[in-house]
Amino acid sequence: MAIATLGPVALDCPDPRSLADFYARVLGGKVEGAADADWIDLTLDDGARLAFQLAPGHVPPQWPRPDRSQQFHLDLEVPAGEMDAAQEQVIAWGAKLLDDGGGTRSWRVFADPAGHPFCLCAC
Structure with a gap:
């Protein structure tokens, strides 16, 4: 309970x-x-x-670095067909692409403007 x-x-x-x-x-x-x-x-x-x-x-985490651990991250879901447009938009708003997986997976890692990692995940 x-x-x-x-x-x-x-x-x-x-x-x-x-x-x-x-x-x-x-x-x-x-x-x-x-x-x-x-x-x-x-x-x-x-x-x-x-x-x-x-x-x-504030000292932002760095991904992926064990000595500057991300501590947590947010997974933000976007429709699968809109991933590229969503990536362009968050970057225009100040996010930084950290890892796109070479375009072979359904999620991409970014840092927000303060350095916190978050993922855009296709749903």
Whole structure:
């Protein structure tokens, strides 16, 4: 029996508002919080939430490096036929392609503008 429910997944970053805006472009939803706040929420249309917390000394993970572990990552699903367009869009919004698998697999690894790894996964 569960004793809790999952609240927002919080990402440390140097600029909470800009990272919230990046994920709002990718996932949709509503960004809440003052532009200069230390904590910004993104509430998605299905009620799921991401939060972005100011971390002045933020050191981004590096993928794949065991000494700078990714710690966690987000898998974001996109329709299989839209993978290339989704890749172009997230890069235009500030993501960096880390690994496309040579075009032979159904997922690609990126870093968001603050350096957190995430995958676009064909569904």
